Amino acid sequence: MRKLKDKILLGLLWFAAFLTVAVLVMIVGYIFYKGIGLISFDFIFGDYSPSGGGGILPMIVTTIYTIVISLLIATPIGILAAVYLQEYAKQGRLVNTIRFATESLTGIPSIIYGLFGAVFFVTTLKLGMSIIAASLTLTIIVLPVIIRTTEESLKTVPRTYREGSLALGTTKLQTLYKVILPSAMPGILSGLILSMGRIIGESAAIFLTAGTVAAMPASIFSSARTLTVHSFLVTQEAGDIELAAAVGVVLIVLILILNLTATFISKKLNKANY
Amino acid sequence: MSSIPVKKDAGEIGKANKRKYILEKVSGRVFLFCALLSVVSLLLIIGFVFYKGSHPFIAEGYSFIDFLLGSDWVPSEDKFGILPMIVASIYATIGALIIGVPIGLFTAIFLAEIAPRSVAKIISPAVQLLAGIPSVLYGVFGLAIIVPFLQNNLGLIKGQSLIAVIIVLAIMMLPTVVTVAETAIRAVPKAYREGSLALGVSPIGTIFKVVVPAAKSGIMTAIVLGMGRAIGETMAVILVAGNSLVIPTSLTDSIRPLTTNIALEMGYAFGTHQEMLFATGIVLFSFILILNFVLARISSKGGN
Amino acid sequence: GNDSAGDETEASGGNVHTLAISGSTSVGPLAEKLAEKYEGNNNTKIEINQIGSSAGITNAINGVSEIGMSSRELKDEEKESLQETVIAYDGIVVVTHPSNKVKNLTMDQVKDIFTGKITNWKDLGGDDLEIVVVSREDGSGSRDAFQEIVGYSSGELIKSAIVASGNGNIKTTVATNKHAVGFISFEYIDESVSPVNINGVEATAENVLSQKYVLSRPFLFVHVEDNLTNEGQKFIDYILSPEGQAIAAESGAIPVQ
């Protein structure tokens, strides 16, 4: 009985993993199949031209700008907020409410964040349509993800570590950055990678706040177009799926590079603690 | 014996530690500030949506009941009824959860517990990669592969349908569910596994009866975040939903979920029409609140 | 108004002026091409943001952008604060799957299709296939224009119609479905879809100009009188010049006379 059940469950596990991998291969395969033909040195490193034949360098640069700025702002705020909720705040109704609200906000469609950003950052704070306005909007979008995943990984740090450290007369803060955060690092990192994905994949919130200017941004106060917005525009208006897929290929490579970098950095951080 | 001598200056804090306490206090404040910052930004957004979305009902005399239960949505004729979209959103979300959550969780379990390290080391980052692919491309993939596939194999006149939305959303929530759940499962102490295995329980039994329940809280987070992704997704859904304004009666009907309604028309909407789109956002938000509430209930029930 | 803004620019000497334009995703690509040519000859940097007609109009009103682009007519309350300039026309063409044998429709037939009175291609001389109607989203300039000219209202549109956002999505949808019929701008026509003649008239720029083909809509630039700088005015002038209109024609739009 149990054995049969085990076999079925194991079969399901394999099947689920197979499905996931198959979907992964199909999607990435499709994007490469459609897009690889357009990929060339000029396509990646050339400047953009609206009349065709240009490259997407400005979008690559803009994309990197938005990732870096949003994460630079969201990572510390998100992690520290999670630390507050998990380690400092008295667990109770208020914290649970905050947690609940945070979770619920992950479901708000990004276009609403975009409209909010357009009203608040672009118009009210007079940042104009700019990379910085978009990054601030993205910060709000990824905060819940960072907070929740960080909280979860903090929860998994054994209490004995906290006790062991505090019993040595260290402060909460010292315990936090010497013992707790390093132990929680893998979980925090995977949250950051997810957030990075969310930032990279975002379009609606960005084109309402950063706009779609297809030129090399002069500064973070310039209006600009990210890779994803580019692929969104070419699908929506021109129906140019090859071009959208080619942008997708570049994005996938970019994500790969960023993920590897993140993993590398976390390994370095871990080493530093040994 | 009865009275213990206490020094007068006892309450004083040593000089050496003064700095530490100040730092401690300051850092506590900084953490609190960060938490508040997130809360404030979240409140701002909620406030913004509610402010915009409640205007037609408060100031312009529209009936909220008609809005919720009306089935005609013709903005140019001042008809704003979102019942078909509410129904569509409920079906699509539940459908995506039913397909996406088990596959995602099982994949996470597979990666954390069954797969050889070397295999997991390749697949896990690859799945995370999926999280970063723009939703537009999922939509294009859905439109170019899934929609025709459904159309041809189910003998439909159009593949843009509830089932297409469910499939695309299920795929899109996979990376979140898998990544978060995998981390949670990996964090379960080895002692639990050993304890169960030593009782002669099979590895699979151990996984489902001890490891997964021990990782429950993280798994719930995975589901909630994945669900958030599914509910909040627009760009991919627009392409495969068909966006027809009918109340779906079968899996093959075209649907227009609440989110796509907002994204689809926001670009051209103004005045009352735009405010009604924000009102759609309020309904969506309430919908998410209810779902999260239900999930939280389920998870605390499972805790006993 | 123009003067003060102009002074400002002149005072800053040879500095590059940035001209912020935002709005319709349909007008955007054309505006980008015009801007590319224009920037080459002038000391002006043009920023074009394709964020939708309404957002562009809002931006123009509250000063975030100097010029807004719209592919829909302005509403009355918008007209109060905004000046509009028609920079080109956009022809709208009914398209079907390439395998569809129906190559000509009367205006009434088009109306009957989109309002759900005709539901099978065989009634129109095609194969025995159910018709799948694909429309743009409510509020879109193309849809407004199309409905007005064909003569039905949003309320009359068949409920089961697929609603796609943007020309590209309609094209992709129609190109992958034998049952489908939709409408897109001239500039996006290619071999993946089959254009349909209306009342026997082919959808070409010439026929629009000669008013034999009636499905078209204006592309608008809008601005607040006081906000338009000399540079902005010069760019509009350039677009309306023969050179600018030639570029418009080249990229598939229909020049204003």
Place this chain on the structure above:
Amino acid sequence: MNTTVIDRKTATDKSANTTEQQTKIAVKDLNLFYGEKQALFDVSIDIKEKEVTALIGPSGCGKSTFLRTLNRMNDLIDGVKINGKMVIDGEDIYQSNDVIKLRTKVGMVFQKPNLFPMSIYDNVAYGPRMQGIKNKAELNKIVEESLRGAAIWDEVKDRLKSSALGLSGGQQQRVCIARAIAMKPEVILMDEPTSALDPISTLKVEELIASMKKEYTIVIVTHNMQQAARVSDKTAFFLNGEIIEFDETNKIFSMPSDQRTEDYVTGRFG
């Protein structure tokens, strides 16, 4: 209670004279490596049925490691290599693929209590349930018997449904023992099962071990020389991953044949 103690003493004396017990576990030239590092060196030992075998030796000498090879718990650690022969009931456990059968037959109590984050009841009922026992009454009976057997019933009978993790260390360890007993194994491995217990509970557990001996084969790691002397029939002395001496407990403690054993056991006190 006292009668049990007396019983046990007699039993020990008896087994000291008669060696006709059957071999339950036969280990031959077992070597174990954690990656590069060898932790067990040519370990050979015959463990008899229905006897208590104690493993003693200084910290880090490989007692836990050896114990864990007996139910293949070391399989779970990456990079562990094992060679040699280990035969239980005539079956080489490292040839067979049925670890589940092995582990059902060979139960284990760990050094650190490792209860699951469930209720006390569910912890004890966990194993039987996984074997397919669903009947409530039967489960209740098993749980009560096991908890009584582990001398913890009275302390927890009113809070069976509350979380096991709220118990004190000693209480937790006894529930761990109950959980192992609930499976009615043939062999029970215990890794310092009483190191977290107070003397009274320890006494109860030792009595339990004595009474279990009638049915089970027991292998116990202990640091407590007195405990080894009290509960075991045979004792193996480990040093640096080797078995230095393995013999009747009486003999090991009274006249060990190896100098190192003598040094170790006479280092005792109390």
Place this chain on the structure above:
Amino acid sequence: MNTTVIDRKTATDKSANTTEQQTKIAVKDLNLFYGEKQALFDVSIDIKEKEVTALIGPSGCGKSTFLRTLNRMNDLIDGVKINGKMVIDGEDIYQSNDVIKLRTKVGMVFQKPNLFPMSIYDNVAYGPRMQGIKNKAELNKIVEESLRGAAIWDEVKDRLKSSALGLSGGQQQRVCIARAIAMKPEVILMDEPTSALDPISTLKVEELIASMKKEYTIVIVTHNMQQAARVSDKTAFFLNGEIIEFDETNKIFSMPSDQRTEDYVTGRFG
């Protein structure tokens, strides 16, 4: 080594006669609640400077709970309510806000080893580093002295830089002791510090405790009656959250005044 043991014995005898040691920790009417559940009832006790005080009692009686009130570790548990007076060096620790000073002064070794996931070296150097000691040579010296003090130096000196979690249970616990010693506290709390150690290491740690007594005040929870008798000057017997009897260790073990104490300590064996 042996001299230390003798020293210790003499010291114990001496303290049995002379009671002129100063009070280091004075506890008066301490009550502690875990939420609704009361775990300590009106506990009053005077702990003298430079003595070893042992806490004994059956499992779950509140020994660990009491020990943890002495350096306010229970503050970390949600829902713990404490009232009563606890004065260390004339300072009511529950009035003062300086827990850091308190915990620097009052070190602790836990029931289960709780090393951090860092190298052995970093574990021991952790506390001193956090106090601002950066000098390499100084740190090296502290680490070596502390590890030697905890009788673990020889076993780990070649792998100081490898992860502490790769050690066996006993080894880990001794590194925990080293980590506490490294802070040079005035009071050391030990919660069954040797329950995971073999007799040789236990002996070393007991010797260590004896030698540390010259400088430190030590409070130790133990289940091992012999250990309590060997190492402590005073012994407190806990039962159900109350102190039943607190007196000279000799007296507690030879002629306790309370029947329950007698029942408990004579339940001993060996």
